[in-house]
Amino acid sequence: MKIAIYPGTFDPVTNGHLDILDRAVKLFDKVIISVARNSTKNPIFTEDERIALLKAAAKKYKNVRVESFTGLLVEYARSKKATAIVRGLRVISDFEYEFQMALANRRLHEDVETVFLMPNEKYTYLSSSIVREVARLNGNVRDFVPPIVRRALKKKLRAGGSSTNA
Amino acid sequence: MKIAIYPGTFDPVTNGHLDILDRAVKLFDKVIISVARNSTKNPIFTEDERIALLKAAAKKYKNVRVESFTGLLVEYARSKKATAIVRGLRVISDFEYEFQMALANRRLHEDVETVFLMPNEKYTYLSSSIVREVARLNGNVRDFVPPIVRRALKKKLRAGGSSTNA
Amino acid sequence: MKIAIYPGTFDPVTNGHLDILDRAVKLFDKVIISVARNSTKNPIFTEDERIALLKAAAKKYKNVRVESFTGLLVEYARSKKATAIVRGLRVISDFEYEFQMALANRRLHEDVETVFLMPNEKYTYLSSSIVREVARLNGNVRDFVPPIVRRALKKKLRAGGSSTNA
Amino acid sequence: MKIAIYPGTFDPVTNGHLDILDRAVKLFDKVIISVARNSTKNPIFTEDERIALLKAAAKKYKNVRVESFTGLLVEYARSKKATAIVRGLRVISDFEYEFQMALANRRLHEDVETVFLMPNEKYTYLSSSIVREVARLNGNVRDFVPPIVRRALKKKLRAGGSSTNA
Amino acid sequence: MKIAIYPGTFDPVTNGHLDILDRAVKLFDKVIISVARNSTKNPIFTEDERIALLKAAAKKYKNVRVESFTGLLVEYARSKKATAIVRGLRVISDFEYEFQMALANRRLHEDVETVFLMPNEKYTYLSSSIVREVARLNGNVRDFVPPIVRRALKKKLRAGGSSTNA
Amino acid sequence: MKIAIYPGTFDPVTNGHLDILDRAVKLFDKVIISVARNSTKNPIFTEDERIALLKAAAKKYKNVRVESFTGLLVEYARSKKATAIVRGLRVISDFEYEFQMALANRRLHEDVETVFLMPNEKYTYLSSSIVREVARLNGNVRDFVPPIVRRALKKKLRAGGSSTNA
Numbered sequence: 001m002k003i004a005i006y007p008g009t010f011d012p013v014t015n016g017h018l019d020i021l022d023r024a025v026k027l028f029d030k031v032i033i034s035v036a037r038n039s040t041k042n043p044i045f046t047e048d049e050r051i052a053l054l055k056a057a058a059k060k061y062k063n064v065r066v067e068s069f070t071g072l073l074v075e076y077a078r079s080k081k082a083t084a085i086v087r088g089l090r091v092i093s094d095f096e097y098e099f100q101m102a103l104a105n106r107r108l109h110e111d112v113e114t115v116f117l118m119p120n121e122k123y124t125y126l127s128s129s130i131v132r133e134v135a136r137l138n139g140n141v142r143d144f145v146p147p148i149v150r151r152a153l154k155k156k157l158r159a160g161g162s163s164t165n166a
Numbered sequence: 167m168k169i170a171i172y173p174g175t176f177d178p179v180t181n182g183h184l185d186i187l188d189r190a191v192k193l194f195d196k197v198i199i200s201v202a203r204n205s206t207k208n209p210i211f212t213e214d215e216r217i218a219l220l221k222a223a224a225k226k227y228k229n230v231r232v233e234s235f236t237g238l239l240v241e242y243a244r245s246k247k248a249t250a251i252v253r254g255l256r257v258i259s260d261f262e263y264e265f266q267m268a269l270a271n272r273r274l275h276e277d278v279e280t281v282f283l284m285p286n287e288k289y290t291y292l293s294s295s296i297v298r299e300v301a302r303l304n305g306n307v308r309d310f311v312p313p314i315v316r317r318a319l320k321k322k323l324r325a326g327g328s329s330t331n332a
Numbered sequence: 333m334k335i336a337i338y339p340g341t342f343d344p345v346t347n348g349h350l351d352i353l354d355r356a357v358k359l360f361d362k363v364i365i366s367v368a369r370n371s372t373k374n375p376i377f378t379e380d381e382r383i384a385l386l387k388a389a390a391k392k393y394k395n396v397r398v399e400s401f402t403g404l405l406v407e408y409a410r411s412k413k414a415t416a417i418v419r420g421l422r423v424i425s426d427f428e429y430e431f432q433m434a435l436a437n438r439r440l441h442e443d444v445e446t447v448f449l450m451p452n453e454k455y456t457y458l459s460s461s462i463v464r465e466v467a468r469l470n471g472n473v474r475d476f477v478p479p480i481v482r483r484a485l486k487k488k489l490r491a492g493g494s495s496t497n498a
Numbered sequence: 499m500k501i502a503i504y505p506g507t508f509d510p511v512t513n514g515h516l517d518i519l520d521r522a523v524k525l526f527d528k529v530i531i532s533v534a535r536n537s538t539k540n541p542i543f544t545e546d547e548r549i550a551l552l553k554a555a556a557k558k559y560k561n562v563r564v565e566s567f568t569g570l571l572v573e574y575a576r577s578k579k580a581t582a583i584v585r586g587l588r589v590i591s592d593f594e595y596e597f598q599m600a601l602a603n604r605r606l607h608e609d610v611e612t613v614f615l616m617p618n619e620k621y622t623y624l625s626s627s628i629v630r631e632v633a634r635l636n637g638n639v640r641d642f643v644p645p646i647v648r649r650a651l652k653k654k655l656r657a658g659g660s661s662t663n664a
Numbered sequence: 665m666k667i668a669i670y671p672g673t674f675d676p677v678t679n680g681h682l683d684i685l686d687r688a689v690k691l692f693d694k695v696i697i698s699v700a701r702n703s704t705k706n707p708i709f710t711e712d713e714r715i716a717l718l719k720a721a722a723k724k725y726k727n728v729r730v731e732s733f734t735g736l737l738v739e740y741a742r743s744k745k746a747t748a749i750v751r752g753l754r755v756i757s758d759f760e761y762e763f764q765m766a767l768a769n770r771r772l773h774e775d776v777e778t779v780f781l782m783p784n785e786k787y788t789y790l791s792s793s794i795v796r797e798v799a800r801l802n803g804n805v806r807d808f809v810p811p812i813v814r815r816a817l818k819k820k821l822r823a824g825g826s827s828t829n830a
Numbered sequence: 831m832k833i834a835i836y837p838g839t840f841d842p843v844t845n846g847h848l849d850i851l852d853r854a855v856k857l858f859d860k861v862i863i864s865v866a867r868n869s870t871k872n873p874i875f876t877e878d879e880r881i882a883l884l885k886a887a888a889k890k891y892k893n894v895r896v897e898s899f900t901g902l903l904v905e906y907a908r909s910k911k912a913t914a915i916v917r918g919l920r921v922i923s924d925f926e927y928e929f930q931m932a933l934a935n936r937r938l939h940e941d942v943e944t945v946f947l948m949p950n951e952k953y954t955y956l957s958s959s960i961v962r963e964v965a966r967l968n969g970n971v972r973d974f975v976p977p978i979v980r981r982a983l984k985k986k987l988r989a990g991g992s993s994t995n996a
Contacts, residue, residue, distance in 0.1 A: 002666070002691065023777050027666065027691075027748060072469045084691060089780060103457030103785055104466065107475055113687050116753060116780035121767055124619045125269030134270065137238045143273055168500070168525065189611050193500065193525075193582060250525060255614060269619055279521050282587060282614035287601055287954045291435030300436065303404045309439055334832070334857065355943050359832065359857075359914060416857060421946060435951055445853050448919060448946035453933055456785045570967045601955030602964065605973055623767030632768065635736045641771055789933030798934065801902045807937055 004028040004084040004115070005077045007069070010035055010050050011043045012149045013057050014131055016123035020088040023117045025061050032080055033058060035068040044132055044156055056148045074109040082112060089116040090124055170194040170250040170281070171243045173235070176201055176216050177209045178315045179223050180297055182289035186254040189283045191227050198246055199224060201234040210298055210322055222314045240275040248278060255282040256290055336360040336416040336447070337409045339401070342367055342382050343375045344481045345389050346463055348455035352420040355449045357393050364412055365390060367400040376464055376488055388480045406441040414444060421448040422456055502526040502582040502613070503575045505567070508533055508548050509541045510647045511555050512629055514621035518586040521615045523559050530578055531556060533566040542630055542654055554646045572607040580610060587614040588622055668692040668748040668779070669741045671733070674699055674714050675707045676813045677721050678795055680787035684752040687781045689725050696744055697722060699732040708796055708820055720812045738773040746776060753780040754788055834858040834914040834945070835907045837899070840865055840880050841873045842979045843887050844961055846953035850918040853947045855891050862910055863888060865898040874962055874986055886978045903931075904939040912942060919946040920954055 004024055010017060010033075024031045035050050045053065047068055054066045069076040077085055085105070087098055102114035119126075131144050135153040142150060170190055176183060176199075190197045201216050211219065213234055220232045235242040243251055251271070253264055268280035285292075297310045301319040308316060336356055342349060342365075356363045367382050377385065379400055386398045401408040409417055417437070419430055434446035451458075463476050467485040474482060502522055508515065508531075522529045533548050543551065545566055552564045567574040575583055583603070585596055600612035617624075629642050633651040640648060668688055674681060674697075688695045699714050709717065711732055718730045733740040741749055749769070751762055766778035783790075795808050799817040806814060834854055840847060840863075854861045865880050875883065877898055884896045899906040907915055915935070917928055932944035949956075961974050965983040972980060 027777060027779065072466070072471045075471075099782065100457045100459070100462065102782055104462050106782075107457065108466070108471055113691060114782065115691065116782075118763065118766055118770075118778065118780075121619050121622045124622060125266045125273065127266070130266065130270050134238070134274070139238045139241075139274055193611060193613065265616065268616055272616075279525060280616065281525065282616075284597065284600055284604075284612065284614075287951050290951045290954060291432045291439065293432070296432065296436050300404070300440070305404045305407075305440055359943060359945065431948065434948055438948075445857060446948065447857065448948075450929065450932055450936075450944065450946075453785050453788045456788060570964070570969045573969075598955045598957070598960065602960050605955065606964070606969055623764045623771070625764070628764065628768050632736070632772070637736045637739075637772055789930045789937065791930070794930065794934050798902070798938070803902045803905075803938055 001029045002027075002084070003030045003032065003080060003082045004086045005073075005080060005082045006031055006033045006086040007036055007073055007076075008033075009039050009043070009128065010054055011040060011045055011128050012050065012131065012145060012153065013054050014123075014126050014128055014145050014149075015143075016088065016090070016119045016126040018057055018146065019119040019123055020086065020117050021058060021061070021064065023119075024086045025063055027115075027117075028063075028084065028086075030063045030065070031061070031086070032065045032067055032082070034066070034076070036073075037068050037070040045152070049152070053149055053152060057146050072105075072108060074105045074112050077112045078109060084113045084115045086115050086117060088119050090119060090126075167195045168193075168250070169196045169198065169246060169248045170252045171239075171246060171248045172197055172199045172252040173202055173239055173242075174199075175205050175209070175294065176220055177206060177211055177294050178216065178297065178311060178319065179220050180289075180292050180294055180311050180315075181309075182254065182256070182285045182292040184223060184312065185285040185289055186252065186283050187224060187227070187230065189285075190252045191229055193281075193283075194229075194250065194252075196229045196231070197227070197252070198231045198233055198248070200232070200242070202239075203234050203236040211318070215318070219315055219318060223312050238271075238274060240271045240278050243278045244275060250279045250281045252281050252283060254285050256285060256292075333361045334359075334416070335362045335364065335412060335414045336418045337405075337412060337414045338363055338365045338418040339368055339405055339408075340365075341371050341375070341460065342386055343372060343377055343460050344382065344463065344477060344485065345386050346455075346458050346460055346477050346481075347475075348420065348422070348451045348458040350389055350478065351451040351455055352418065352449050353390060353393070353396065355451075356418045357395055359447075359449075360395075360416065360418075362395045362397070363393070363418070364397045364399055364414070366398070366408070368405075369400050369402040377484070381484070385481055385484060389478050404437075404440060406437045406444050409444045410441060416445045416447045419446060419448050420451050422451060422458075499527045500525075500582070501528045501530065501578060501580045502584045503571075503578060503580045504529055504531045504584040505534055505571055505574075506531075507537050507541070507626065508552055509538060509543055509626050510548065510629065510643060510651065511552050512621075512624050512626055512643050512647075513641075514586065514588070514617045514624040516555055516644065517617040517621055518584065518615050519556060519559070519562065521617075522584045523561055525613075525615075526561075526582065526584075528561045528563070529559070529584070530563045530565055530580070532564070532574070534571075535566050535568040543650070547650070551647055551650060555644045570603075570606060572603045572610050575610045576607060582611045582613045585612060585614050586617050588617060588624075665693045666691075666748070667694045667696065667744060667746045668750045669737075669744060669746045670695055670697045670750040671700055671737055671740075672697075673703050673707070673792065674718055675704060675709055675792050676714065676795065676809060676817065677718050678787075678790050678792055678809050678813075679807075680752065680754070680783045680790040682721055682810065683783040683787055684750065684781050685722060685725070685728065687783075688750045689727055691779075691781075692727075692748065692750075694727045694729070695725070695750070696729045696731055696746070698730070698740070700737075701732050701734040709816070713816070717813055717816060721810050736769075736772060738769045738776050741776045742773060748777045748779045750779050750781060752783050754783060754790075831859045832857075832914070833860045833862065833910060833912045834916045835903075835910060835912045836861055836863045836916040837866055837903055837906075838863075839869050839873070839958065840884055841870060841875055841958050842880065842961065842975060842983065843884050844953075844956050844958055844975050844979075845973075846918065846920070846949045846956040848887055848976065849949040849953055850916065850947050851888060851891070851894065853949075854916045855893055857945075857947075858893075858914065858916075860893045860895070861891070861916070862895045862897055862912070864896070864906070866903075867898050867900040875982070879982070883979055883982060887976050902935075902938060904935045904942050907942045908939060914943045914945045916945050916947060918949050920949060920956075 006024055033054055037047055051066055058064045131141055135141050135157055199220055203213055217232055224230045297307055301307050301323055365386055369379055383398055390396045463473055467473050467489055531552055535545055549564055556562045629639055633639050633655055697718055701711055715730055722728045795805055799805050799821055836854055863884055867877055881896055888894045961971055965971050965987055
């Protein structure tokens with residue numbers, strides 16, 4: 001059985017993440033989508049909230065599990081007997097950072113392969129930080145995240161703010 | 167009448183920004199150069215100071231207005247009946263970030279077009295952060311900003327500092 | 333006599349830095365490897381510790397000196413009568429930032445040339461921040477830094493932490 | 499009156515080109531879409547055919563004219579009293595080549611500005627050469643070009659071929 | 665059973681290609697490495713020779729098949745009931761071209777996923793065209809290709825040439 | 831004595847090449863600028879003409895020699911006892927190709943270092959191919975090449991042509 005880990009911060013999960021997940025579940029027998037604990041300083045959503053949103057968003061997949069992890073990604077992947085780590089590679093993205101992490105991970109444990117998938121080009125611009133920024137400015141995130149995340153963002157950000165997205 | 171918004175942080179305005187402005191005023195009937203409020207954590211200049219410096223630096227243009235804005239850029243642009251958002255695209259620049267913001271803005275409101283202009287290649291290296299860094303290290307910013315900004319930087323940074331630009 | 337400055341934060345020095353140093357000593361009569369003071373907010377190692385580690389790591393070279401500097405890099409280089417500033421250019425790296433700094437430095441003083449060297453491709457992924465991250469997660473940094481740095485990292489990070497590298 | 503030139507080879511015109519045209523006509527009072535004569539060695543369509551296809555594809559715009567030109571683009575633009583040259587800037591594209599040509603053109607005549615517009619992200623992958631390749635392999639170009647171009651391609655390539663698109 | 669196609673020109677197969685193949689065979693139940701027919705104008709090796717070299721180089725894998733194909737890659741992949749198309753993504757590579765082809769292929773048939781794998785960083789510089797160039801200049805290709813390809817190159821190029829690799 | 835090779839096609843030498851040469855002569859005791867023989871299919875200038883133009887353009891430097899070479903660049907560099915190969919790295923340039931060749935050369939002979947220098951940013955757009963293109967379209971190449979090259983181009987291209995630079 002081929003198992004893949006799809007790691008990330010998912011603060012919050014976007015339609016772009018779900019597009020990658022949808023591709024990964026066709027390639028692997030089981031996909032573990034896993035929230036990296038403590039990886040960001042001031043997340044909007046707590047770890048538990050992010051896991052809950054991921055579970056809700058991915059509930060239609062039988063071969064997907066949602067978890068969280070701490071420590072080195074490759075060691076976590078190994079402990080799960082994963083064959084692969086899945087990463088989305090947007091045309092606009094931190095491409096070089098992805099490669100740097102993939103190479104460093106490989107140097108640490110050669111036996112877990114990083115597999116890059118491309119989301120639909122309509123998600124080219126989409127990232128969790130864009131979603132957070134638009135939500136903070138009271139913009140409509142309908143095209144960016146599933147409805148459950150949109151409602152959760154609204155609740156969180158009710159207080160509102162007054163920055164800009166220039 | 168074709169109106170364009172030229173948004174930014176302008177902390178402070180540089181010769182590179184003014185080069186772009188000079189090109190935009192030939193393309194549009196009116197250009198609104200607009201300071202994004204609350205967009206940076208610890209600006210050197212207050213919003214009012216940045217607006218004052220921009221007004222001084224752009225005073226030779228009859229069809230330029232200086233403003234500030236808050237909230238979503240596209241909604242601000244719409245409220246001004248702008249046809250276009252102008253962005254400088256340096257050969258060295260956060261190119262992908264510019265594209266990401268342009269695409270996200272377009273997704274939010276399809277009717278405002280982002281127009282990219284190239285500054286003179288002699289401003290390839292120039293950004294507000296380079297200016298702040300050189301000024302903090304007591305370097306000469308004469309080639310980087312108009313005289314009025316140079317004097318304002320001197321006044322602000324009189325206390326000096328002792329970091330490096332390696 | 334051709335003197336080159338190899339400036340950096342070196343928090344900590346990596347095998348990639350030493351690979352560049354090894355190339356630079358063949359090109360120049362003297363290389364001054366110099367720690368940029370106050371250039372990072374929260375370094376792992378103090379300036380004195382970084383200098384000591386560099387001295388230990390570079391002690392086999394007769395024509396290498398370890399120093400620190402503050403203020404504008406080009407003015408420091410000039411004060412040392414340096415012909416060149418050496419920078420490593422990894423395939424994966426902040427390539428554009430390197431160019432921006434090189435151009436800004438040149439604009440400040442035209443007479444110091446920035447020379448870019450390529451480290452061995454096996455260091456493509458390597459940076460001080462990757463080293464710090466892997467060390468913090470209790471990963472093995474044996475392939476990344478010289479033994480003396482590895483021991484120093486261990487001592488520093490004994491307390492450990494619990495973030496991730498996703 | 500602000501006139502813009504939209505130059506290209508247009509062998510053949512694609513939906514991506516038409517997307518850029520659609521944006522340009524909102525920004526300028528008049529757009530001259532102009533076929534660069536003799537710019538490719540072995541075009542699929544003759545210059546006259548390309549002009550005819552462009553005229554058919556752009557006939558809904560009152561302020562668009564289709565022409566061809568030879569010689570230096572900037573001199574042609576000047577002879578048309580154009581304020582701007584319009585270029586599409588796809589996320590995936592010969593970005594650096596576009597900049598190089600824009601800078602070289604500007605050096606030749608400072609008074610014509612190059613304006614970069616972004617097509618819809620769904621045309622990220624699209625270029626005339628992809629269209630020609632897919633058409634030659636008997637693939638369906640329905641999503642790539644307007645119907646009239648599709649019919650013209652079919653007629654041209656009836657003989658068929660046997661290469662690949664790996 | 666998950667089947668993947670690894671398409672290419674393979675003129676000739678390099679150690680970089682074999683590194684990717686080695687990773688692909690761990691991810692998929694069966695890998696079909698397939699020579700794109702007629703995809704280059706003047707190949708060094710005929711299609712049959714390239715297939716023979718691939719077969720020799722990949723003979724240690726039980727789940728690898730060597731074939732050739734013509735026409736649209738996605739239609740070939742479909743006819744083989746492939747789940748995925750495998751492509752190597754070198755840090756130095758025609759990255760954007762790879763993405764463009766992947767997106768165009770996806771637009772033609774949504775059901776075949778392109779999967780990008782990274783070869784070992786020591787193959788960063790390696791491509792079939794580098795191999796051909798070095799071989800033509802009588803350089804030693806020992807580090808670049810398997811022994812059987814090296815011998816085949818020697819035989820082919822015995823006549824030699826006199827160009828350069830500047 | 832530190833010797834550097836500055837190799838290229840130089841069809842023809844541009845002001846950008848001369849800018850790099852000017853930097854290299856300050857870094858090395860001797861610079862050999864060397865024309866790669868047979869490296870282009872249809873050069874405008876013959877090898878002898880290119881050497882003659884380089885000699886005229888570089889005659890003010892006492893420590894510069896003009897030569898030509900054939901075969902592997904690293905073997906030529908070795909035969910000249912060169913410490914370094916000098917390459918210009920424009921912000922806009924075939925950056926990845928430069929890296930690929932540098933890495934492949936290094937793999938062939940580890941003892942010759944490739945050193946990258948940046949030309950003045952005003953040559954960002956400049957390449958021999960731009961010069962040839964502008965000259966063919968009867969544009970003024972005064973800002974691009976030294977006077978002697980401009981005269982040589984005029985003589986060569988008297989017949990003229992009628993392509994475009996779109």
